[in-house]
Amino acid sequence: MAHLKLLTLNIGNPSIERAKKQVDWLKQRDEDVIVLTETKNSDGCHYISSYFSDYGYDLFSLNSASRYYVYYPLSKSNDLGVMIISKIPFLRAYSIFDKNDRFFARYAACEIEYDSKILNIVGLYVPSRDASMEKIDRKKEFCTHVANWLKNKTAQNTIICGDFNILSKSHIPHYSNFLNWEYRFYDLFGELKYIDAFAFVAKDVNEYSWVGRTNDGYRYDYIFISDDLKSSLRDCRFIHQTRGENKITDHSAVVVDLDI
Numbered sequence: 083m084a085h086l087k088l089l090t091l092n093i094g095n096p097s098i099e100r101a102k103k104q105v106d107w108l109k110q111r112d113e114d115v116i117v118l119t120e121t122k123n124s125d126g127c128h129y130i131s132s133y134f135s136d137y138g139y140d141l142f143s144l145n146s147a148s149r150y151y152v153y154y155p156l157s158k159s160n161d162l163g164v165m166i167i168s169k170i171p172f173l174r175a176y177s178i179f180d181k182n183d184r185f186f187a188r189y190a191a192c193e194i195e196y197d198s199k200i201l202n203i204v205g206l207y208v209p210s211r212d213a214s215m216e217k218i219d220r221k222k223e224f225c226t227h228v229a230n231w232l233k234n235k236t237a238q239n240t241i242i243c244g245d246f247n248i249l250s251k252s253h254i255p256h257y258s259n260f261l262n263w264e265y266r267f268y269d270l271f272g273e274l275k276y277i278d279a280f281a282f283v284a285k286d287v288n289e290y291s292w293v294g295r296t297n298d299g300y301r302y303d304y305i306f307i308s309d310d311l312k313s314s315l316r317d318c319r320f321i322h323q324t325r326g327e328n329k330i331t332d333h334s335a336v337v338v339d340l341d342i
Contacts, residue, residue, distance in 0.1 A: 084197035085316075086340045089113040090205070090243040090303060091324060092120045092292075092333035093130070095162065101126035103330045105133050108167075113337065115194070116167040117205040119245040119303075121187070123156045127165065134167045155187040163187025164205035164244060170194040178231050185224050197342050199239060206244040208267075218261075221247070225267045237275040237308040245291075245303050245333065250281075253301060254288050276306040279318035279338050289320045291334040305338045314340045 089111060093104055108116060108130075121127045134150040153166040153175035161184050166175065173193040179186040191204040209224050211217035225248075248264045249257065271278065280289070280301075290299030305318060316339040324335050 084342050086115075086196055086201075086342045087113040087337065088115045088117065088203070088241060088243065088305065088340075089321075089335055089337045090117040090119065090245075090305060091335040092207075092245045092303060092331060093118050093127075094120050094331045094333070095122040095124055096126035096130075096331070098126050098129050100330060101129045103328070105130055107324070107328060107330055109133075109137075114169050114196075115203055117190075117203070117243050118165040118167070119163075119205065119207040121154065121163050121165045121207075123160055127154070130167075131165060153190055153192055155190050157184065157187040158182055159184040159186075161185065161187060162207055162209075164190035164207050166190050166192050166203065166205055168192065168194060168203075170196060173200065178228070185227070188224060189228065199342055201342070202240045204240065204242040204244075206242065206246060208245065208247045210247045222263060225263070229267060229270050232270070232274055238310050240276075240308040241305065241311070241338070242271070242276060242307075243303075243305040243336070243338075247302055249300060249302070250278075255298065257298075257300075271306050275309040277309060277312050277315070279305045279307050279315060280320070280336065282312070282315065283318045289334075291320060291336065292332065293325075303333060303336050305336050307338070307340070311340060311342075314342055316341055 131152050131154045135152045137150050151168045151172050155177050175192040177186050177189045188207045194201050209221040211221045248268050250268045251265045291303035292300045318338045321335040325332050
């Protein structure tokens with residue numbers, strides 16, 4: 083039995099200066115797969131992609147036992163998205179959206195082979211919104227498209243993670259500005275036999291991946307695993323260092339450990 087670790091983190095479309103700090107932190111991590119959200123076709127994100135894409139080929143890391151594989155879809159509309167960095171080769175990497183779709187970069191997925199098992203890893207960056215109908219409709223359209231896609235897929239050997247910009251109905255504290263269809267998007271994962279890994283491991287513990295200016299906490303970042311992986315779940319936890327002492331972004335990272 084092999085031990086798989088995955089980390090997801092919202093990096094906030096960093097400047098090059100901040101991207102370098104993020105790379106310094108990420109390259110020391112021992113996770114097999116890293117899923118970064120709030121990426122963009124920007125200098126900072128290109129720096130991260132280039133660093134890990136080139137790792138193992140430059141003079142400094144030539145003798146390293148590690149190298150990385152990077153999937154970094156770029157939106158033609160300059161929208162935000164997801165980057166996947168893996169120590170395990172991709173069998174394939176894809177988005178469910180067309181390259182010309184404004185949501186193309188917000189759904190990044192890959193298949194990897196780990197201990198003779200094919201795993202499907204999906205990174206999501208759900209649009210945020212304000213009270214405007216334009217932003218509400220944009221977020222709802224993305225969630226609806228992803229929901230319809232997932233309904234037609236078997237929940238097996240799959241990890242879905244990222245910044246969902248939603249909360250569960252049971253979130254403490256409760257915020258009245260979330261709409262019923264946003265709660266439904268969270269509930270859908272359970273209905274389709276996905277497990278909220280942190281909620282499963284930590285039960286009634288309240289931890290937050292993002293804290294607003296008024297010091298209100300939100301658990302926006304998630305790792306869901308398909309039900310067949312539930313018996314493999316060893317741990318799921320937050321790393322608050324990224325928005326605390328390191329301050330490399332304003333989100334906490336989430337890590338899952340699985341015995342595959």
